[in-house]
Amino acid sequence: MTSSLTSAQLKTYRAQTYRSKPALRLKTESDALAFVNQRGFVHFWPIKGVELPSLWAAVAGDRPVADAHDDPGHVTWRWKDSLLGAKKWFYAKLLRGKATMVSLQTLPYFYALSENYGDFQHDYLAQYEEGRLTQEAKAIFETLLQKGRLDTVALRREARMAGEGSNARFERALTEVQTGLKILPVGVAEAGAWRYAFIYELVDRYFPALAEQARAISRGEARAHLGDLYLRSVGVATENQIGQLFRWKPDETSQAVEALLKKRRACRVEKVAGQSGEWRATARLALGL
Numbered sequence: 001m002t003s004s005l006t007s008a009q010l011k012t013y014r015a016q017t018y019r020s021k022p023a024l025r026l027k028t029e030s031d032a033l034a035f036v037n038q039r040g041f042v043h044f045w046p047i048k049g050v051e052l053p054s055l056w057a058a059v060a061g062d063r064p065v066a067d068a069h070d071d072p073g074h075v076t077w078r079w080k081d082s083l084l085g086a087k088k089w090f091y092a093k094l095l096r097g098k099a100t101m102v103s104l105q106t107l108p109y110f111y112a113l114s115e116n117y118g119d120f121q122h123d124y125l126a127q128y129e130e131g132r133l134t135q136e137a138k139a140i141f142e143t144l145l146q147k148g149r150l151d152t153v154a155l156r157r158e159a160r161m162a163g164e165g166s167n168a169r170f171e172r173a174l175t176e177v178q179t180g181l182k183i184l185p186v187g188v189a190e191a192g193a194w195r196y197a198f199i200y201e202l203v204d205r206y207f208p209a210l211a212e213q214a215r216a217i218s219r220g221e222a223r224a225h226l227g228d229l230y231l232r233s234v235g236v237a238t239e240n241q242i243g244q245l246f247r248w249k250p251d252e253t254s255q256a257v258e259a260l261l262k263k264r265r266a267c268r269v270e271k272v273a274g275q276s277g278e279w280r281a282t283a284r285l286a287l288g289l
Helices: 007-017 029-039 055-060 072-082 107-112 120-129 135-147 152-158 164-179 210-215 219-234 239-246 250-262 283-287
Strands: 002-005 041-043 090-093 099-102 183-189 197-202 236-238 266-272 275-282
Touching (some): 007 219, 007 283, 029 041, 041 055, 041 219, 120 135, 135 197, 164 183, 219 275, 239 250, 239 275, 250 275
Parallel strands (some): 002 266
Antiparallel strands (some): 183 197
């Protein structure tokens, strides 16, 4: 067990893994891909209350997202849009319902924890009947299943949620089917008032080999792997923070952490930045103390 970890040590570690250190910042689209592949998964923007690397911070540094559209940091928008249909990473509202980039190597581990089992034409019906999929989410999924790829405007219309009173319901459902790894944006269309709308497709149709790639991964293995990647990125976290990010139950989180402790990929820390608690640190950080 490592007794304590200072704020300075943690800040130094995250400046490296978040790439917020000036010398390490991303300059090109290729840099962005390499960053996501190295980290496994990152948020597109920094999310308040969530500790996780973001593409924005890796480009613009540790500062708030700029309102000005001509801010150099907003090159991230161009990279994200240009790679939507390239199948070089997975992009959707995933972790905490926010825009997330996931490496294709890591994606099967998320899929292994989903309620998808490779029969996408029928799996969603069982979820709906069991009350684990809302009616609006079912409508969005079925529309794409039957009609094929659609932009946001057409999808709302075909799913019968085009009225103003349906805005909130549609947005909630759109997030629901993304966090459930059922649909994802695969392009951008000049549609709607802003002449900018995502084009959506079914995850299983877009990545037809994904279900088979995930088949051999147990849920326990998937949680341990994702927990390991998370700790490597953030350095140290509590089990509660890990569980909240992935929306795991306490016992599921504890089992994942215990697996990492047993394999010596993580260790216990009694105090972080002066705060006592049940902290868990990646072995990579602990070895450098």
